[in-house]
Amino acid sequence: MQQIELKRGLDIPLEGEAVRTIGSVRRPKVFHIVPSHFEGITPKLNVKEGDTVLAGGVVFHDKKFEQMNFTSPVSGKVVAIVRGERRKVLSIDIESEETIRYESFDVKEDLRSLLLKSGLWCLIKQRPYDCIALPNKEPKAIFISSFDTAPLAPDYNFVLNGQSNQLQCAISALKTIAPVYVGLDKKADSSSMFKNLKDCTLYEVKGVHPAGNVSVQINHISPVNKGETVWTINVQDAVLIGRLLTEGKVDMHKIVALTGPMVREAQYYNVLPGISVKELLQGNVYSEVPCTYIAGNALSGHQVSLDDAISIYDNQYTVIDSGVETHEFMGWLLPRFSEFHSDRTDPATFLDNCMTRSLFGKKEYKWDGRLKGGLRALIMSGEYDKVFPMDIYPEQLVRAMIANNIDRMEQLGAYEVAPEDFALCEYVCTSKLPLQAIVRKALDYMKSEIE
């Protein structure tokens, strides 16, 4: 088995890890399907108000690739189509039936057309551009990372417990399209369900975050060259595909980890996409201070409001103190004893390293959502390199991205990266640059110019 050892990176000791229990969420009446969850597509509606859909029934499709469907998680009646400016579809609201009726699919069908038809195609992402896989491109390989090293990330060994069958089924089917590679965590114990997967190439990754990021693994195993396409699938999403192949129906139930220092009882929940964030939280949050609700992890997620719907991509929600009520006196000068430091510019780090850790063991840190500084031009050098374990110059690539210089981006490896790979760079950046937003914008621009 191939081994990858990563020297660079950083683990962030955020508190509020989900305990290994699965809570239940009351199924709400109305589900929201939000087209903007699917980046890079233009929705064309297949339903109108009053129509009835089955779970797995088409709600809308992409304007460019018409065969790419997006389907409903539940069966029921379309009660509202909410539109915004210029009639943009904001959400399609479906009133759920008591028992979900599923549309049945013929699993003997060609995998590509089955996935496109069933609405699960959107779970396949691709490098370059980190977008939904373009159906007109042939991938050279399919990568699945079986673990996530982001702060408080769900433990997929727990999440997918008992579903190895479906995962294996998905991998065996995907193998007919391109060779499948599955990344294993070196730290995982031998009982890990992923070690026994067949029909794929397994490799082990040793290192701290972002070792679990699939781009990092691709960069070390089979880097994406110009003109090549690599597919990536989140491991839980692969199970959804497996479920379709074994049961012939689209069952979008996912296990989502609710985590973070502001969550009272952090644990896992079995949910259907389309419910609102409020319903997932159910008041399970400390409310003394204003909170930031994050879809995803604290490093690469995005803020959501309580009324937003949970998307099919979500595996984790994080709640942290937003920090807007924290007014820190001379934070740039005084030592911060309760904060985690990625380097040694804070005198508290010394005391932290010498005393607290040896005397009291693991220390608990205080976290909030402030930037803790003003936006500046790039000043410090070499900061990004320390947390970017790929054979790419991150700072130079970001500069090319800011300058919208496509040739230079191409040369510097923009085909190999996704915004999440820059999450740690953004965390450590002294100049507080919004790197992931910059990368997202640049990749979209590149896609629009090249494709």
Next chain:
Amino acid sequence: MFKRLYKKVEELRPLFAEGGKLHAFHSLFDGFDTFLFTPSTPAGKVGAQIHDGKDSKRTMIMVVMALVPALLFGMYNVGYQHFLATGELVRGSVTCDLFWKAFGFGFLAVLPYILVSYIVGLGIEFTVAQWKKEEIQEGFLVTGFIIPLIVPIDTPLWMVALAVAFAVIFAKEVFGGTGYNIWNVALIARVFLFFAYPTHMSGDSVFVRTSGTWGWDEGKTLVDGFSGATPLGQLATTSDATLIPVDFWTAFNGLIPGSVGETCCWAILLGACLLLTTGVASWKTMLSVFAGGAITAWLFNAFGPDTAIAHLPWYMHLVLGGFAFGAVFMATDPVTSARTETGKWIYGFLIGVVAIVVRVLNPGYPEGMMLAILLMNTCAPLIDWCVVQSNINKRMKRSQKKEVAL
């Protein structure tokens, strides 16, 4: 207490906001506001929702703190050299009284330079920030602290003011501010003085304050045979090819004539320790400057021309003049230095090489550090280009190999 202060600041905020009476000073207000309280700006909607505590202010203040030992010793040395020149003090017999007297004299002599540097520089920064509607950038906190340390103590204040204004405007603001400048701003101030007013920047009489300060100790007669020449100045002018003006430890201790902050190696070393432990400066750059200087000086020792400066032992080169100060505080400026890790080795090494080459081979300039750093500032993007290009070539080759295989 902080809460009340915060409330006060919040009460003042509308005055400086758009449409407020004092809107013309909003950059000043913002500056003080962010100085007092870390801004509570939340992270953007997408992207990292948590951020590390370090910011540009914290990094800059670390450099300022690292410069403090060199400044304090520099002040003492200014007084020490003055009283040595007037005969009030004899080398090797400093009493406690004399120590404080010398420090006091130096403090008063150096203080005006710090004030002028900060007032002129920050004044321009505040104005530009106001004009561009940006936050005040902290870069000048360091630059303004370095400038008084690298000029001779007899430079007229108006010249310093002019040099600071020139450097801040033409070496920084026209390029876009901190982070965009090509050359080290403090060195541009010095190089401006060096070429605009050469008589005030080198020679035997500029590095020791022979007149008084603030009316104290004015008009004293100097001791017989006084010479204010720096060791490097003596080496450049001597005809004795075997001259070694000071021994290693005297030079290391720094009680010799020279620019305010550059003479004392142990004070600079203290600063270097802080910069390296906090990781603000790159150890690669620092180490390679010393390596480049040592190797070049050693080569001159072995194969160089028959002049005093070429015969000067290699280790003396590292402790004399501005070499150590430049290596620790100016070569490591991240903005103007090479930005790739491999590039830093090359960049630093060449600074060391060029500095010694200028010292030994150029008859006009006794010191080469300033020119070496500025020259390498100019070349740093080229070095980075080469380093990054090798990564690019590797990627291109990889994708071509693929094409052939297909």
